[in-house]
Amino acid sequence: MSQRPPRLVFLLNSAQRRLQQWIGLQQAATAGEGVSVPTAAQSGLLFILDKRDGASMGELAGALKLVPSALSGLVQRMEAIGWVLRRTCTEDARTQRVWLQAGGRGHLPSLKAGMVQINQQLAAGFTADELETVARWLSHVQSLSAETPEKGQKAAPVRKTGARLKIL
Known part of the structure; x- marks a missing residue:
């Protein structure tokens, strides 16, 4: 009797959900009471802006693998709590750029330390x-690819x- 192959899709999906929950618990444990803790998506945006402050919405959507509408909502929520600032580009009025603000920048040291610790635990x-x-x-x-592969395509x-x- 042949051994059943691992259920990769199930394992990947359940691991991703569990990882998000675990990261949330780790972040909540290190945050003070009443302190707003960035979500995984918010953390990703903060990390990107730390490296590319003033990135366009399109650049951010590509980096985070988000559709523009999802990114727009994320940026809007983060702007409302003072973590980022979104403004029209001075060189191209069709483009909006996002800048890291003091509220968001203040989360970066603990996020970076937390990610080091989490990566160490994941690799243990x-x-x-x-x-x-x-x-x-x-x-x-x-x-x-999001496209369905042709029959026989590798x-x-x-x-x-x-x-x-x-x-x-």
Whole structure:
């Protein structure tokens, strides 16, 4: 009798839900009482703006893999609590840019420290080779096209180059 293959879709979805819950609990435990803790999506936006302050809404949507309407709502909520500022671009009135504000910037040190700690806990008990395989597989999943593949079409090969994975 052959062994049943792992249920990858189920495992990935349940792991993602559990990870989001666990990260939320970790963040809540380190925050003071009554302090607003950034969600995973808010944290992602804060991390991106820390590196690319003044990024356009399109750049942010692409980086976060969000549709424009979802990003607009996220930015609007964060703007309402003083974490970001959205303004029309001075060079192109059709473009809106987002800047990190003091309220959002104040969350970055604890978010960065928390992510180091979370990554260490996620990696505990795994070898570097095992973690590389996991990273390669997750990168493969991210690279899957939204289009239905043609019959017989093979997935794009993935190759490690330096510290990054590249799709060939």
